[in-house]
Amino acid sequence: MIRGGAPMTLSRRQFLKLGAVAAASPALAPVPSVAQGAAPRVVVVGGGFAGASCARALRQSHPRFAVTLVEPNPTFTACPFSNVVIAGLRELSAQQFTYDRIAADGIVLARTTATAVDAQARTVALADGARLPYDRLVLAPGIDIRWGALPGYDEPAASEMPHAWRAGEQTLLLRRQLEAMDDGGLVVIAAPANPFRCPPGPYERASLIAHYLKTKKPRSKLIVLDAKDAFSKQRLFQQAWAELYPGLLEWVPLSKGGNVTSVEPATRTLVTDFGRHQPKVANVIPPQKAGRIADVAGVADRSGWCPIDPVTFESKLQPRIHVIGDAAIAGAMPKSAFAANSQAKTCAAAVARLLTGATPSTPKLINTCYSLVAPDYGISVAGVYQPTPAGQLADVPGAGGVSPSEAPRAVRAAEAVLADAWFRTITTEVFG
Amino acid sequence: MGRVLAAAIGLASIAAAAVAWAQPPAGAAACTGCHPASTRAQSPVVRLAGLDRAAIVRAMREFRAGTRTGTVMDRIAKGFTDEEIQAIAAWYAAQR
Ligand SMILES: Cc1cc2nc3c(=O)[nH]c(=O)nc-3n(C[C@H](O)[C@H](O)[C@H](O)COP(=O)(O)OP(=O)(O)OC[C@H]3O[C@@H](n4cnc5c(N)ncnc54)[C@H](O)[C@@H]3O)c2cc1C
Numbered sequence: 001m002i003r004g005g006a007p008m009t010l011s012r013r014q015f016l017k018l019g020a021v022a023a024a025s026p027a028l029a030p031v032p033s034v035a036q037g038a039a040p041r042v043v044v045v046g047g048g049f050a051g052a053s054c055a056r057a058l059r060q061s062h063p064r065f066a067v068t069l070v071e072p073n074p075t076f077t078a079c080p081f082s083n084v085v086i087a088g089l090r091e092l093s094a095q096q097f098t099y100d101r102i103a104a105d106g107i108v109l110a111r112t113t114a115t116a117v118d119a120q121a122r123t124v125a126l127a128d129g130a131r132l133p134y135d136r137l138v139l140a141p142g143i144d145i146r147w148g149a150l151p152g153y154d155e156p157a158a159s160e161m162p163h164a165w166r167a168g169e170q171t172l173l174l175r176r177q178l179e180a181m182d183d184g185g186l187v188v189i190a191a192p193a194n195p196f197r198c199p200p201g202p203y204e205r206a207s208l209i210a211h212y213l214k215t216k217k218p219r220s221k222l223i224v225l226d227a228k229d230a231f232s233k234q235r236l237f238q239q240a241w242a243e244l245y246p247g248l249l250e251w252v253p254l255s256k257g258g259n260v261t262s263v264e265p266a267t268r269t270l271v272t273d274f275g276r277h278q279p280k281v282a283n284v285i286p287p288q289k290a291g292r293i294a295d296v297a298g299v300a301d302r303s304g305w306c307p308i309d310p311v312t313f314e315s316k317l318q319p320r321i322h323v324i325g326d327a328a329i330a331g332a333m334p335k336s337a338f339a340a341n342s343q344a345k346t347c348a349a350a351v352a353r354l355l356t357g358a359t360p361s362t363p364k365l366i367n368t369c370y371s372l373v374a375p376d377y378g379i380s381v382a383g384v385y386q387p388t389p390a391g392q393l394a395d396v397p398g399a400g401g402v403s404p405s406e407a408p409r410a411v412r413a414a415e416a417v418l419a420d421a422w423f424r425t426i427t428t429e430v431f432g
Numbered sequence: 433m434g435r436v437l438a439a440a441i442g443l444a445s446i447a448a449a450a451v452a453w454a455q456p457p458a459g460a461a462a463c464t465g466c467h468p469a470s471t472r473a474q475s476p477v478v479r480l481a482g483l484d485r486a487a488i489v490r491a492m493r494e495f496r497a498g499t500r501t502g503t504v505m506d507r508i509a510k511g512f513t514d515e516e517i518q519a520i521a522a523w524y525a526a527q528r
Contacts, residue, residue, distance in 0.1 A: 349456070411503070424475060
């Protein structure tokens with residue numbers, strides 16, 4: 001539907017008229033919502049960790065389903081481990097994956113951008129002019145930058161002060177800027193307020209840039225200007241920083257003037273309430289929102305993110321449209337690739353049940369995020385999640401948490417090895 | 433109309449049973465984020481497919497009780513009930 005009016009909700013009678021009998025109301029299930037004999041059509045928009053996982057899970061469990069994956073990029077460039085690329089310890093090619101295996105599964109690839117959704121007619125419009133009809137639509141567009149939300153940080157500013165929060169050219173630009181800097185230079189990272197993609201990401205990046213400076217440019221300094229007073233795995237990070245990077249890495253929280261209020265790209269200046277910083281390298285991690293198509297489809301709320309049902313990941317604003325990955329408001333689950341993959345499989349199972357007239361079962365989801373504080377020093381956070389009666393995704397009490405704060409270096413080294421293994425495992429499942 | 437609907441419901445419950453069989457129990461799908469589903473992924477983390485059911489149950493219970501050391505499994509196992517562990521173990525034991 002076109003955005004602007006009130007969220008579209010059809011009356012029960014209209015629904016029956018449309019033949020959309022199942023899923024409109026739990027009282028009407030279970031009746032298959034697809035004409036007898038016709039293969040159910042699922043369109044997935046976005047071939048990242050969430051979308052590609054979902055398309056594959058659907059097609060593998062239900063080879064009869066017609067699954068189309070809409071994604072304009074011929075290769076996917078993964079963000080996890082891109083901080084290692086920035087630190088000069090890994091090549092960007094190690095982050096890149098093609099869609100060949102996904103196509104070989106029998107998933108139809110539409111190599112273009114989805115530009116509009118008509119929730120009433122149940123079609124997705126593509127940039128190449130085609131229209132794809134669907135029985136169920138899955139939106140997995142990841143994030144967009146909120147250009148201008150941080151005054152001065154518009155699209156051209158990103159070529160002076162890279163965000164490197166979507167991997168690819170931005171990742172390489174930040175790396176080149178660090179490589180070009182003389183020893184003794186100042187690097188500043190600006191970290192945003194919650195919520196944003198990969199809560200521990202800015203601090204892993206700070207750690208690995210500090211590692212680069214310590215080994216290559218030891219007279220340099222790194223300051224993290226933070227819009228928050230607390231962050232993910234904070235105690236573990238700060239403990240490791242004190243041990244590995246004393247005097248090199250300084251974290252400035254909100255309460256000490258860390259909030260960046262504007263930037264001036266021409267001079268690479270970051271302005272806070274307490275003063276001005278003019279570093280040699282400025283990495284601005286800006287405020288974010290769900291990828292644009294979510295807004296166009298009418299599934300994003302005023303926060304810019306997408307409220308969902310935690311059992312099915314169906315939008316709370318539009319029927320038959322599911323939202324997974326970073327774009328979704330997934331309660332206690334962080335915006336991570338692991339979570340995106342876990343949500344994708346849950347959503348695929350629910351979509352399959354809805355399309356075959358069955359009732360979706362209550363899921364349990366997991367997240368595990370590793371961060372590298374140094375190449376051989378890993379820490380992790382894990383969580384188990386379940387829907388609450390109030391319709392939220394909440395932590396299962398008593399489960400999850402971070403790595404122990406007191407642990408021998410062998411444990412940290414083991415977690416670094418496991419981090420690497422996780423990346424290989426998940427990228428093989430999603431793209432391999 | 434009534435008969436058509438009844439027939440549809442009959443078919444749907446057959447379909448539902450098939451789906452219930454084909455789909456992993458709560459929590460199981462998430463495991464392959466770290467435990468490779470494919471033999472193509474190189475990892476020190478054990479592949480669960482085809483493992484002995486009782487061995488999976490024992491490991492999960494020990495992780496949960498804190499009598500087996502793990503890096504993250506001690507934290508994750510605490511999120512699952514005995515029933516859920518049994519179902520997940522049966523699901524993976526039945527795979528190849
Ligand atoms: C520096 C950094 C480090 C990170 N490290 C980790 C980590 O260690 N572990 C972890 O679990 N997570 C990590 N993350 C987070 C992880 O990258 C994201 O959570 C994950 O990519 C989310 O998956 P997604 O599918 O929602 O979005 P994405 O992976 O971004 O995929 C979205 C896809 O949708 C496509 N798309 C968007 N709009 C359209 C449209 N209109 N039509 C067609 N296609 C469209 C895009 O091209 C893209 O391919 C990190 C992130 C960063 C920035």
